[in-house]
Amino acid sequence: MTRDVNWPFSPGRSINIVNTEGVYLYTDDGQRLLDAAGGAIVVNVGHGLARVADRVAEATLQTTYVVPPWLTPGRERLANTLTDDWLPQRLSRIHMTSGGSEAVESAIKIALQYHAARGDHARTRILGREISYHGTTLVTMAAGGHEGRKKGFTHALKQSFDTYPKAPTPYPLRCPLGSHHPDAGAHYIDATRAVFEAVGAQTIAAFVAEPITGSSGGAIVPPDGYWEGIRALCDEFGVLLIMDEVMTGFGRTGLPFGYQHWDIEPDILVSGKGLAGGYAPLGGVFTREDIGQALDDGGMNVMFHTFGAHPAACAAAAEVLTIMSEDGLVERARTLGEKLERRLNDAFSNHPYVAEVRGRGLLQAIELVEDRDTLEPFAAERNITNRVVGAGLKRGVFFYGGGTGVVRDIVCMGPPFIITEAEIDFMVDTLSAAVDQGTGG
Ligand SMILES: Cc1ncc(COP(=O)(O)O)c(C=O)c1O
Known part of the structure; x- marks a missing residue:
């Protein structure tokens, strides 16, 4: 790249990837990296499939650009695939965006419009959760709980804290009642009810949350009963439940959608990332x-x-979703996810610096702590997550660093669903070595 070009925006270590194929990334200096992160937990059917690229080329030649509300053959095919094979029957209204932030923001706007259309102008608040990520626009950032990504904005968001209150994120490991306490579900439901009451439930338009907290918390699975209780709470107070499935949607957790691990259904479902498998930018609101x-x-x-x-x-999305159905990749994400979780537990259940292994399907994470008994995190200055991710890269695996700055240290995994068992073994062995190197010294 020529000297005068400042791209990426901030200087720092950037890696030059010149080819991607299957579950691998190839650098300009000839290194092969196992993509254990699926990019940003995006790639599901694998990199470099000609049959998806062919559909993209075809659509580009056939209908290069057409305003979003009109139909094209590609849009029709996607709508049919979504309604026939993926979406619950009741979520029949579809709005497509070009990414996750836009999709969450659209969902929030739909919730506000819905109440306004019914004459309820008091519902102006969007309730989010303390540990979460919903996107990079000002509204999705304010609704989210990713403190690290609010740097340089908190002064400007001050007034909006009132508009975007926060409920606690259910976090079984760190439940105030005790780690994995049997009453954790009830505890977090009560805590959420308390926030509803404190801000005035009649002023809340929507509750926005990830079914399983993504990289901000590190694949945190809520305790039993939590989601059923939250659904009931939203119903009791007329609050719409927006499920942000940008990371968890389309098979990542071993079911088509993350919320399906529980007996609930959202009012608005949001997707992105895996919807088009990384072949094109796309988000969806249903x-x-x-x-x-x-x-x-x-x-x-x-x-x-x-x-x-x-x-x-x-x-691209229609083809990616068709491949997932034809090849049974959601089921594969479930069974390989179980294998990955088992292998991670074998490797880390007695590790002095690993508080726990958690996740569902092929969204898994480990949380690293200075002290396993007290759950005291490492000092932020030690940059443990970055060191572990760096050590992984040196050994040929790309892991996804998580956490929010306040929550640390988290290493996430979200490989393509076509990963093999041998590659999973390599991934876990590499993580083991990377954790030892990253936490040592
Ligand atoms: C749960 C969740 N919501 C929203 C977003 C924002 O999506 P995008 O980066 O495509 O705008 C992300 C991205 O990481 C996410 O993980």
């Missing part, structure tokens, strides 16, 4: 007919982003 109808009756529009539902991206 909601009920009556919510869409309320907006229609109120003369309200869900404004599109110019590149939302891009014809080539929709064609």
Whole structure:
């Protein structure tokens, strides 16, 4: 790259990837990296599939760009695939964006419009959770709980803290009642009810949350009963439940959607990342007919982003989702996820610096701590996550660093669903060595 170009924006260590194939990334200096992170927990069917690239090329030639509300063959195919094979029947209204942040923001806007359309102008608050990530726009950042990504913004977000209150994220390891306490579910439901009451439940438009907290918390699976209790709470107070499945959606956790691990259904479901498997930028918002109808009756529009539902991206997504169905990749994510979790537990259950292994399907993480008994984290200055990720790269595996700055140290895994058992073994062996190197000295 020429000297004058400042890209990436901030100087630092950037890696030059010149080829990607299957579960591997290849650098310009000839190193092969196992993509244990699927990029940013995105790639599911694997890198470099010609059959997806062919659909993208076809769509580009056939309908290069068409305004988002109109149909194209690629969009129609995606809509059919989604409704026939993936979405719950009741979530029949579809709005496509060009990424996860746009999709979460659209979902929040739909919730606000829904209440306004019904004459309820008091519901202006969006309740989020203390440890979470919902995107990089100002609204999704404010609704989220990723302190590290709010650096340089908190002064400007001050007024908005009132608009975006936070409930605690269910965190079984660190439950105030005790680690993995049997009443953890009830504890976090009560704590959420207390926030509803403190801010005034009648002022909350929506509760936005990830079913399994993604990289901000490190694949935190809520305790039993939590989601059923939260669903009931939202119903009791007329609050819409927005499920942010940008990271967990489309098979990542071993079921089509993360919320399906429990007996609940969201009012608005949000997706991104794996929807198009990394072949194109795409996000999706799916909601009920009556919510869409309320907006229609109120003369309200869900404004599109110019590149939302891009014809080539929709064609890519339709093909990726078809491959996942044909090859049984969601089931594969479930069984390989169990294998990965077992192997991680074998490697780390007695490790002095690993507090726990957690996750579902092929979204797994480890949490590193200075003291396993007290769960005291390492000092932030020690940069443990970065050191472990760096040590992994040197050994040929790309792990995904997680945490929020406040929550640390987290190493996430989210490999493509086509990874083999032997590659999983290599991944875990490498993580073991990387943790030892990263926490040593
Ligand atoms: C749960 C969750 N929501 C939203 C987003 C934002 O998506 P995007 O980066 O595509 O805008 C992310 C991205 O990491 C995410 O993990």
